[in-house]
Each structure stands twice: as C-alpha cells, then as structure tokens.
Amino acid sequence: xxxxxxxxxxxxxxxxxxxxxxxxxxxxxxxxxxxxxxxxxxxxxxxxxxxxxxxxxxxxxxxxxxxxxxxxxxxxxxxxxxxxxxxxxxxxxxxxxxxxxxxxxxxxxxxxxxxxxxxxxxxxxxxxxxxxxxxxxxxxxxxxxxxxxxxxxxxxxxxxxxxxxxxxxxxxxxxxxxxxxxxxxxxxxxxxxxxxxxxxxxxxxxxxxxxxxxxxxxxxxxxxxxxxxxxxxxxxxxxxxxxxxxxxxxxxxxxxxxxxxxxxxxxxxxxxxxxxxxxxxxxxxxxxxxxxxxxxxxxxxxxxxxxxxxxxxxxxxxxxxxxxxxxxxxxxxxxxxxxxxxxxxxxxxxxxxxxxxxxxxxxxxxxxxxxxxxxxxxxxxxxxxxxxxxxxxxxxxxxxxxxxxxxxxxxxxxxxxxxxxxxxxxxxxxxxxxxxxxxxxxxxxxxxxxxxxxxxxxxxxxxxxxxxxxxxxxxxxxxxxxxxxxxxxxxxxxxxxxxxxxxxxxxxxxx
Numbered sequence: 001x002x003x004x005x006x007x008x009x010x011x012x013x014x015x016x017x018x019x020x021x022x023x024x025x026x027x028x029x030x031x032x033x034x035x036x037x038x039x040x041x042x043x044x045x046x047x048x049x050x051x052x053x054x055x056x057x058x059x060x061x062x063x064x065x066x067x068x069x070x071x072x073x074x075x076x077x078x079x080x081x082x083x084x085x086x087x088x089x090x091x092x093x094x095x096x097x098x099x100x101x102x103x104x105x106x107x108x109x110x111x112x113x114x115x116x117x118x119x120x121x122x123x124x125x126x127x128x129x130x131x132x133x134x135x136x137x138x139x140x141x142x143x144x145x146x147x148x149x150x151x152x153x154x155x156x157x158x159x160x161x162x163x164x165x166x167x168x169x170x171x172x173x174x175x176x177x178x179x180x181x182x183x184x185x186x187x188x189x190x191x192x193x194x195x196x197x198x199x200x201x202x203x204x205x206x207x208x209x210x211x212x213x214x215x216x217x218x219x220x221x222x223x224x225x226x227x228x229x230x231x232x233x234x235x236x237x238x239x240x241x242x243x244x245x246x247x248x249x250x251x252x253x254x255x256x257x258x259x260x261x262x263x264x265x266x267x268x269x270x271x272x273x274x275x276x277x278x279x280x281x282x283x284x285x286x287x288x289x290x291x292x293x294x295x296x297x298x299x300x301x302x303x304x305x306x307x308x309x310x311x312x313x314x315x316x317x318x319x320x321x322x323x324x325x326x327x328x329x330x331x332x333x334x335x336x337x338x339x340x341x342x343x344x345x346x347x348x349x350x351x352x353x354x355x356x357x358x359x360x361x362x363x364x365x366x367x368x369x370x371x372x373x374x375x376x377x378x379x380x381x382x383x384x385x386x387x388x389x390x391x392x393x394x395x396x397x398x399x400x401x402x403x404x405x406x407x408x409x410x411x412x413x414x415x416x417x418x419x420x421x422x423x424x425x426x427x428x429x430x431x432x433x434x435x436x437x438x439x440x441x442x443x444x445x446x447x448x449x450x451x452x453x454x455x456x457x458x459x460x461x462x463x464x465x466x467x468x469x470x471x472x473x474x475x476x477x478x479x480x481x482x483x484x485x486x487x488x489x490x491x492x493x494x495x496x497x498x499x500x501x502x503x504x505x506x507x508x509x510x511x
Contacts, residue, residue, distance in 0.1 A: 001146050003139055005184055006120070006170040010034065011068050013170075016116035018070035019107045021124040024052035024080045033122075036066065037073055054079030054099060055106060055487070059114070072114060076106050081127050096128045097137045098422045104141020105488030108166060112146065115164030122172045123180075132183035135171060139187025140421075142169055144488035144496070147195050149202040189315045190421070190503055194496035197301070197308035201481070201494035205280035205297040210256040210329035213277050213300075216307055217258040217327070224262070224314025231257035239372065242345035243364035246355070248330040250284055250338025255330035257369065258303075260310050261377075262323040269380035270322040271509065273310075273502060274369050276362045276386035277303030277329030284332045284358030285340050298494055299362070301480035302385035303327040305498030312503045320510050326373045328365040332358070344443045348372045351464060354443040362388050363447060363461045371465040381410050381470040383505070384462065385498045386477075391454030393478040400426040401479045401497065404459035407470035414472045417504035422486070423497055425474065428456055435460045474498060 010018055011034065020037055022030035029045045030052030032038045040060040044050035050058040056077035062068050078099055104121075111119050121142065126134040146166045173180050200208055200216070214230045221228035233254045236245050241257075248255040258277075278299035282288060288296065310325045339345070343355045345364070349371045353364065366384055374382065392402040401418065403425040405411035411427055418425040434456045437449030445464055449457040459473045476497050483495035 001143060001166050001169065003142060003169045003171065003184065003188055005176045005181060006172055007174065007176055008170070008172070010120055010122050010172050013120045014069040015071070015118035015120055015168075017072045017074055017111055017114065017119040018068065019074045019076060019119060019121045021076050021078050021103055021122070022052045023078050023127070024054075026080070030077065032075065036062070036068055037075060040073065041075060050075070050077070052077040052079070055102065057106060057110060059110065070120070072116060074107060074110055076103050078103055078124065092128055093133075094419045097133060097420060100129070100134055100137035101141040101422055102487050104138040105145030105486060108142050108145030109487050111166050112148070112164050117164060117166060118168045119166065120170040120172055130179070131173075132179040134183070135173070135180050136183035136187040138171065139184050140191045140500075141488045143188065143191035144194055147198060147490065149199065149493070189312050190500045193308040193312035193503065194499045196311055197304040197496040197499050198490075198494045200304040200307065201298050201301050203297070205331070208297070208300065209253050209279050210277065210331070211253070213258050213279070213303060213307070213327055213329040214256045217260055220307070220310055220314060221260060226310070226314065227261040227263070229259045231259070236368075239348055240346060241348045241368040241372065243347045243353070243368040244328050244330055246339040246343070246345040247284070247332050247361040247364050250333040250335030251331040252335070253279075253331050255328070258325075258327040258329065259373075260325040262310065262313055264319060264322055268320050268322050270324055270377055271506065272324045272326065272373050272377055272379035272382045273306045274326045274366060274373060274382065274384035275303035275306030276300065276366055276384075276388065277327045278362055278365070279329060279331055281332045281359070281361065282334060284361060285334050285338050286357045286359040287334055288359060295481065298481045299387050300329070301387050301494055302476060302498065303329060304494075305385050305476070305496070305502065308496065308499035309502035309506070312499065313506060316507075318506055318509075321506060323506065324373065324377045324379060326369045328369040330365060332361045347465065349375070349465070351445070352443040354440040354446040356446050356448045360448045360458070362386050363458055366462055367465045370462060374466060374469050379469060381407070381472075382466060383414060383472045383474065383502065385474045387480050388475045389455045389458050389477055392475040395455060396426055396478055398478045398482050399484045400424050402455050402475035403427045403472060404430055404456065404475070405472040406430065406463060406466065407472070410470045410472050413508070414474070414501065414505060417508065418501045421500040421504050423479070423501045428459075430456065430460060430463060435463070474501075
C-alpha cells in the first residue's frame with residue numbers, strides 16, 4: 001500500500017473513494033468544507049443518522065450533473081472539538097493523536113469492505129495537535145487499519161464477505177510543507193514496522209521457527225548496516241545458558257539468540273531491547289490444555305515487537321543513542337529430553353533455578369538474554385517485552401500492558417511512550433515481599449511462586465538477572481493479540497503491540 005501526499009484538488013479526484021472528516025457540533029449539523037458533501041450530510045443529520053460522533057460514518061454515492069468524479073465519498077466523525085476524555089489538559093494531545101489514528105483506521109476498514117483500491121483522504125484542520133502530528137497519526141491509522149494476512153488463503157468460499165485491498169492512498173494537504181511530509185514519513189515507518197511484527201506473529205509455528213528469527217535479523221542487518229550475531233546451540237552450551245537450553249531440550253528445532261546492534265558512537269548511551277521469541281509453546285511437560293493452544297504461535301510477539309522496532313530504527317537512524325536488540329528464540333515442546341518439573345538449571349552467570357512448572361518457560365529464556373546482554377553491552381537501560389503470564393490478562397484484560405520496573409524514571413518514559421502511540425500500560429508494584437514468593441529450598445530461586453500475584457512474581461524472577469541496571473518489563477500477554485477492538489487493530493489475531501511504544505521511547509530518549 002502506497003501512501004503519499006498530494007495538493008491535487010479533491011473535487012477532481014476520480015478514484016474509488018474520497019474521505020472527509022468532520023467534527024461534532026453540539027446539536028448543530030457538522031460542517032464539511034465541500035459543498036456537495038455538506039448537502040449529503042444534511043438529510044442524514046436531520047434523520048438522526050449522522051451527527052459527527054467519533055467513529056460515526058456516512059457513505060455517499062455521488063449522483064447528478066454536478067457530482068464529483070470519485071465513486072464514493074466517505075465522511076468520518078471525529079467527535080467534539082473539546083476534550084471529552086475526562087482527563088486533564090496535559091493528556092489532551094495524546095487523546096487527539098489516538099482520535100486521528102482511529103479515524104485513519106476507519107477509512108481503511110470502510111475501503112476494504114467496499115473494495116476501494118484507490119482513495120484520497122482530505123486531512124482535517126487539526127485540533128490541539130500540529131498539522132505534522134495530525135498527518136502522522138492519520139497515516140499510522142490508515143496503514144495499520146488496512147492490514148490483512150492472506151498469505152495462506154488460497155481460495156474463497158461463496159459466503160465469504162468481500163474484502164478488497166487498498167493499493168494507493170493520497171493525503172490531500174493544500175500546501176505540502178516539509179513538516180507535513182516528515183509527519184507522513186514518521187507515520188509510515190511506525191505503521192509498516194507494526195505490520196511486519198503482525199506478519200511474523202501470523203506465521204504458523206511450523207514456518208516461523210527460531211531459524212526464521214535469525215534470518216530476519218540478518219536481513220535487517222544487511223539492509224540497515226546493523227551488526228548481527230546469532231548464538232547457536234553450541235555457543236549457548238559454551239556460555240552455560242541453561243535457561244534457553246533447558247526450554248529447548250524437548251524440541252527438534254535448534255535454539256537461536258539473535259543480537260542486533262545499532263551503533264552511533266561509543267560516547268552515546270545504549271538502550272537494550274529484549275523480546276521473548278517462543279515460536280511455539282505447548283507448555284512442555286506441564287502441557288497446556290488443547291483448547292486455544294493454536295494461539296501459542298503468538299508466544300513470540302515480544303521478539304516480533306523488538307524486531308519491528310529495529311526495522312523502524314533502521315529507517316529513521318536516530319542520533320545520540322545506541323540500540324541493542326536481543327531475541328532468544330526456541331520452541332517449548334514435551335519431547336523425550338524435555339525439561340521436567342523439579343529439574344534444576346543454571347542461568348548464564350551462575351544463578352540456579354528450580355523448575356516448578358515447565359510452562360513458565362519465557363522467564364527462563366529471558367533470564368539468559370538479560371544476564372548476557374547486560375554483561376556484554378553494559379546498557380544505560382533495558383526494556384523487555386514478553387507474552388509472559390495469563391495472570392496479566394486476568395488483572396488488566398486485553399486493554400493495557402502490564403509494566404513493572406526497578407526505575408521510576410524509565411517506567412515513566414515507557415508509559416508516556418505507550419500513551420503517545422495508543423498502546424497504554426499500567427504499572428504494577430515490585431518488592432521484597434513478592435521476591436520472597438520465588439525462594440527455593442534447593443536452588444537460588446524457583447521459576448514460579450504460588451498463584452497469587454503471578455504477573456508480579458514473574459517480573460520479580462526477571463529482576464534477579466538485571467542487577468542495578470534500570471529495567472522495565474512489559475507483559476504483553478493480554479495485548480499482543482485480541483487487543484482492544486480499534487479501527488486500526490485486528491479484531492482477532494496479533495496487534496503488533498510494543499513496536500510503536502519502543503519507537504516512541506527511542507524517538508524521545510534524549511528529550
């Protein structure tokens with residue numbers, strides 16, 4: 001899908017769909033700058049069918065001698081101009097960023113349903129935000145909302161709903177100033193990276209294996225000039241990475257640890273990103289129930305998010321910051337050599353772990369990645385992402401990512417980045433009382449505590465391997481797939497969550 005700006009008059013556009021946005025006007029009819037469209041709004045408003053509420057749509061089919069040449073005209077409501085979120089004024093820009101993002105997604109969803117391949121979108125007069133940010137968020141919504149994964153759909157049944165494919169989007173701005181073009185580019189980079197993460201997650205477990213993570217990392221390195229190192233099983237044995245080796249012991253697929261490095265200068269701080277790359281999780285010997293197990297191909301969404309973020313970083317080439325990405329990748333299967341409950345393993349660096357439950361495997365592979373990455377690269381800060389616990393879904397549903405951290409400043413930065421890009425987080429506590437739950441009588445620690453505070457004790461486990469390094473853990477088990485229904489997020493399947501949060505964190509790091 002190609003998105004570009006244009007100064008061509010909308011009234012002369014001959015494509016499949018022309019999209020306008022209007023604001024809700026307190027019992028008054030919403031106003032559109034185009035007279036023909038305004039005349040189309042009148043009867044719908046009088047009938048009570050369209051008032052410009054946020055997300056409301058009106059689809060017009062031009063008729064008459066004075067009709068514009070576009071096949072369809074879509075009008076999308078943006079809601080009231082004043083902030084209606086109930087938040088204070090400081091949060092208002094983020095509210096409007098999300099409104100424009102959703103509006104872009106609504107345009108794409110409608111275009112797909114009507115099989116409109118070429119569309120023009122008239123950028124609205126911005127409220128609160130600068131025009132550059134408005135264009136950025138609209139572009140994000142348009143691209144993310146147009147996402148489809150049809151790679152393996154070889155035939156279509158007669159009762160399948162028609163679904164098109166958007167090939168071209170023109171964003172109309174009266175004057176294409178450099179900031180507006182820059183906003184479009186930022187939105188395109190962020191959304192394209194998010195779609196790449198969705199593609200990885202949508203691949204089945206027999207296709208997206210640890211080797212594919214390694215191949216993708218090498219591809220990024222070649223394209224963007226990163227350094228890339230892939231640790232093999234032999235490397236892991238030499239380094240005594242008992243976590244990832246233990247989890248992998250039931251699988252015929254060899255484990256990989258993919259390490260990408262974007263470097264600007266030695267004097268600049270390093271941010272390390274770590275993503276869980278469990279390409280399929282059966283639970284191991286502690287086997288999961290069959291129902292829903294097919295979704296465990298999504299257990300690598302943390303790794304996909306980190307790879308997607310590196311793709312965006314490669315495009316933008318931020319200054320003043322080095323970024324290291326580490327993705328430990330393996331399967332967790334109940335083979336004849338699989339890790340057993342009660343086994344004791346040794347993580348990189350020497351800490352021993354009693355394995356109580358082999359289905360608590362993500363923290364084991366992340367422990368090796370965190371300990372190794374921190375020792376090798378000495379980062380200023382670390383952020384890890386993982387579909388780690390079912391407990392976070394119980395606590396936060398599918399609406400917010402769980403955030404746990406040993407550093408208030410880093411936690412605040414990550415939370416602000418999430419708010420800015422519409423991927424909200426909720427911080428949970430850490431403390432000695434939670435760490436005590438993972439004390440073991442036969443090893444340094446055990447991989448699960450009791451059922452209470454499962455998300456927190458999982459983070460407490462990871463905290464054992466970061467030392468004093470500022471660290472934030474994002475438990476995306478509830479948001480990586482089946483995320484809150486939004487016009488730019490799939491109703492089912494992977495959301496690409498985390499990519500844009502990490503990118504926003506990098507973009508605003510020096511600030």
